[in-house]
Amino acid sequence: MKPTDINNPEYFHKVVDCQYACPAHTPVPQYIRLIAEQRYSEAYMLNWESNVFPGVLGRTCDRPCEPACRRGRVEEDPVAICRLKRVAADFKDDIHSQLPTIPAQKNGKRVALIGGGPASLTVARDLAPLGYEIDLYDDQKAGGGFMRSQIPSFRLPESVLNEEVNYILDMGITTHFNHHVKSLKSIVDKQYDAIFVGTGAPRGRDLSKLPGREEADDNIHIGIDWLANVAFEHTSKIGKKVLVLGGGNTAMDCCRTARRLGGEDVRVVVRSPQSEMKASHWEIEDTLHEDIPIFENHTPKEFVVDNGKLVGMHFEKVKAVYDEAGKRSLVPTGEDLVFMECDDVLMAIGQENAFPWIERDIGVDFGQWDMPIVDETTFQSTLKSVFFGGDAAFGPKNVITAVAHGHQAAISIDLYCQGESVNHRPAPGVNLISQKMGFHEWTYDNAVSNDERFIVPLADKEAALKNRKMEVELGFDVQQAFDEAQRCLNCDVQTVFTDDKCIECDACADVCPTDCISFVGNGEEDDLRTRLSAPSHNLEQDLYVSDALKTGRVMVKDENVCLHCGLCAERCPTTAWDMQKFFYSVTKAGQSCAE
Amino acid sequence: MSYLRPNFRHPDLKTNEIGYTKADYEGGLSTLCAGCGHDSIGASILQACFELSIEPHRVAKLSGIGCSSKTPAYFLGASHGFNSVHGRMPSVATGANLANRDLIYLGVSGDGDTASIGMGQFAHVVRRNLNMVYVVMNNGCYGLTKGQDSATADKGSASKKGAPNPYEGIDLCEMAIQLGAGFVARSFSGDKQQLTPLIKAAMSHQGFALIDVVSPCVTFNNNAASTKSYDFVREHSEATGTFDFVPMKDEIITQYNAGDTEEVTLHDGSVVHLHKMSKELKLNDRSSAMHEIERYKSKGQILTGLLYLDPLTPDTHELLGTTDKALNSLTETQLCPGNAALQSINESFR
Structure with missing residues (x-):
């Protein structure tokens, strides 16, 4: 190598x-x-x-x-x-x-943010200190987007959310809350220098074709809408028996919220095996801890209605079968349908993007699945002044991804507004x-x-x-x-090897508790991995290979299970090994390309 | 500040035939100077015991005084150990071996401990052909007392102080061959590929096995004018050949050219193959071995590898006609056979 x-x-x-x-x-x-x-x-x-x-x-x-x-x-x-x-x-x-100072003298550029969630707020955080004038539009009564409407207070107290949203809004952001943007064109017409769309993936999937869906509509709720209604206190109770359909984190939030709103017999019913549920395992643990059973391998078949009122649901039992490529299909077991009684059903079976408010003739092109065409690096749409980020860009992900998008979009917007190429990304x-x-x-x-x-x-x-x-x-x-x-292994303190200092005394290889270091003849990676001191099966982890040493061998370090304990450097007589702290920071808007 | 070895090990460590990983053969964390050759030798001993699937409690480590003699604390932490008086390790090893012949005796000594204060002890333990492995960690200087030249320092070699050594250096391998050792080898701490199989073969040899390992002292004797520095040894060593050790239980599958390869079956049935570089060398010929060592020395080179091997020399127990069992396995009636037995012995001398 x-x-x-x-x-x-x-x-x-x-x-x-x-x-x-x-x-x-x-x-x-x-x-x-x-x-x-x-x-x-x-x-x-x-x-x-x-x-x-x-x-x-x-x-x-x-x-x-x-x-x-x-x-x-x-x-x-x-x-x-x-x-x-x-x-x-x-x-x-x-x-x-310690928060950035916001210049009183603005830079003359105006940016509109549509949607008040984590992506938009990140753009605001990055651009406001640079002197941009920022207008934020959101249909909710306060900022935070899905962090406010979807994440229940028992997981995220409102005070914590308010504090962190306000750090940003207090940077002189002009907010337009309770303002539902019905037309992108109307915003474009306001002559902003750039527009950022961070409207999330606002539409919860439905089971509109299932028998009984319409008749039982009063007691069937779309999970994300229901959670929003709870968060904004339009909904304060639910029936005693509640079925939650779906196996993602929204389902977990729905069932746990239902337990707090009067649900006594709350069940999660999911099509897949429990082991393949999309929800994070810690959220599943928290759900089980609150006495909410999870029924796996049950596919919904029918909403059962009696006298115009929902009384329960029928489910078909399935099992997961995998083909040679590992692709899963859920095959009915042939057992009788399972009936579960219920007063209410919460559906948390996925979210979709929806852009009925974006006119298709203003230059924002749409591609597959009716999603806008957005550049994965610059987050720019085909209308150069319009940028997307968060769930609105590439479909539902999570808060931290939205934040990452926001940072990158802010860089693009800054470059765009300063008349530079958005592809000129900072290192x-x-x-x-x-x-x-x-x-x-x-x-x-x-x-x-x-x-x-x-x-x-x-x-x-x-x-x-x-x-x-x-x-x-x-x-x-x-x-x-x-x-x-203290459990952290300090992986950012790197083992840095200087080959011309090495005398090949083997001290590092001998002392390494996890046998990461080997001195061997060079070869291709596949071959090298078979000749190291310890098994080297984790191909996602790199081999750190030196130049040829005096004996013609090379030092090879398998990064996989290095504990960063520093013993190699302790035992090195010539400081060929040194522990050096590596700090890597993603450059933000305004710090870019200072050449 | 901390100098502690973490408890975590590689999660996929291999196990040997008795289910142990290398971690089971570890000792304490070394307090020798960073980069000391002795630590590499310790690692080779550890590797050899792991590969031979030796149960740690079947090994007794014995040492004298010096940097070398500290090292048994850093490997085979679950084995027996005795850190004895300076130069007197062979006596302690002899006593232990006479009492319990069933253990594997691993003597670890240095050039000072062997060739100066312990010279008499060394000479006689070789002559008695005690069944043990005697490893000399040979750095040509007294590292523990600021690096004075030792008795194995080559004539003309200079340590960090810079004064060339005026005395002839003692060659422990030649001495051991001359005094009747059955297994004599020389190696280099920086060449584990050679050292580890040598240690394995030495452990399988019945009788006295000497491995003189050149082990650079990074603090006092790793300078350009020294003949025991990493660089000098790497540039000036010539191996007698590449070396395979095949334990008794493994089938021998490789075919070798008869002319270049010498094959020796050890007492326990394991086999040593030496693929010779030097056709002059005959493994069980003392004069050939001495001649080759001297021949390389006169060229300014160090001959490493297996130098001499005679698997059939009688060891101390055989020479003395001792009991074939460890003393701790004998019963009281065997150990104290009573008056009648005493009378019969006395009678035999009349």
Whole structure:
């Protein structure tokens, strides 16, 4: 193999698995260290810079970082990254003084944001400090979009959401709430310099063809609409027996909300096996914890109506069958239909985008599935002044993805408004610096904690089920937060190898607790992987290969299960190995291309 | 600040025939200087024991004093160990071996511990052909006392201080061959591919097995004028050949050219193959071995690898006609056979 080019920032970036997996590339290990040092405000601001809603995401993120966490490859569970983020938000001081100053003198450019969710708010956060005048339109009475209407208060207290939404709105954003935009043309006509569409995926799927659907309409609710009605207090109760259809996170929110609104026998009924449900496993756990059973492999067949009122549903039992390509089909088992009684049904079987309000003749072209054609890097539509982001761009994802879109769209809008090419993207900010302090001494805690993942304490179940607004998770206390933070392996502290310093004494290979390092003859990657000190099966993790050493061999380090403990560098007599902290930050609008 | 080895190991570590992973053969974390050759030798010993599927409790590690003699703390943490007096490891090993002949005795010593203070002990343990592996971690200097030249430092070699050594260096391999050792090898800490199979073969050899391992002292003797530095050894060593060790239980499947390969069956049935670079060398010929060592030395080179092997030398127990069982397995009646037995012995001397 060719020597690894560590000057390419993406190489070490990929070693920081959590940061690499995060759509917004939040510098996770760095903020976890700050939490361990009780520097909560700094930890919060580092998050805020990157993901804009640390308090919200610390409670509700889909956490793509956690399955990626290296810790999960050397033991059972990854670091509780998400809940540590919440710790930063919970324990921070007043951070108002650290927010960017908004210039009194504007730059003369006006931007409209349609939709007040995480994508639009991120665009506002990035552009307002640059002097843009920003108008935000949303049909809800307050900002936050789906974070406000879809995420129940027992998971995300309104005060936390308000705080983080207001940090942005207080940047002098002109809000037009309770304003449903019915025509994009009407906005285009207002002569904005750029328009950002962050309207989410607002339409919940229905089972309109199922028998009984129309007759039972009074007691059948689309999950996302129903959750919004609860959030805005148009709905305050539900029947005692409730069926929730669907296996995603919205279904979990629906059933748990139903339990708090009077539902006593609440059931989740899902077509697939439980193991394949889309919901995050922790949300499934929380659901089961609240005595909500999940019925898997049940396909809805009929709404059963008696005297014009819904009394139950029929389901067909199926089983999952997989073809050779691994594609799943749900095949009826032939058993009798299952009848379940119910007073209400909540349908949480998916969301769709819908753009009835965008005129098809104003230059925004639409493609497959009636979705706008949007550039995946620049988020620009075919109408150059109109940008999309969040669920509105490429369909339903999650908050952190919407934030990442917002940052990139803001860069594009800034470039576009300044008359530059939107393809002229800024490089990431990178820093790599030695962490050596002295003999056996590093700036980071290189000892590896043996603790297992700490469980976030929960509120008393009975009390929580009585109050829709009572937050279920209590969050880590200071000590738990410290102990959990210490589980982080500091993957951003990189093992950097300088080949011309190496005397091939083998000390690093001998001391490495996880046998990551080998000195072998070079070869192609497939071949090299068979000749290393330890099995090297994880092809997603790179091999770090040096140039040829004096003996003609090369140093090969399998990044897969490196604990970043620094022992290789401790035992290296020539400092050919050094532990260097790699800081990678996604460049934001306005910092771009300072050449 | 921390200097602790994490508890996590590679999740897919291989296991050997008795179900152990390499982690089961680890010892404490080394406190030697970073980059010390001794740590590599320890890692080779660990690897050899893992590959041979030796139960750790069947090994006794014995050592004297010095950097080398600290190392048994850093490998085979579950084995027996005795850190003895300076230069007196062979006596302790002899006593232990006489008491329990069933263990594998691994003596770890250094050039000072062997060739200076322990020279007399070394000479006689070789002569007695004690069944043990005797590893010399040979760095040509006294690393523990600021790097003075040791008795194995080559004439003319200079350590970090810079003064060339005026004395002739002792060649422990030549001595051992001359004194009757059955297994003599020389290796280099920086060449695990050679060292590990040598250790495995030495452990399978019945009788005294010496491995003199050149092990650079990174702190005091790894400079350009030293003949025991990483660079010098790499540039000036010539192997007697590549080396295979085939344990008794494994079938021999490779065919070798008869002329180039010498094959020796050890006492326990395992087989050693040496694919010779030097056709001059005859493995069980003492004068050939001595001659080859000297011949390379006169060219300014170090001959490494297996130098001499005679698998049939009688070991101490055989020479002394001792009991064939470990003493701890004998019963009281066997150990104290009573007055009648004593009388009969006395009678035999009248």
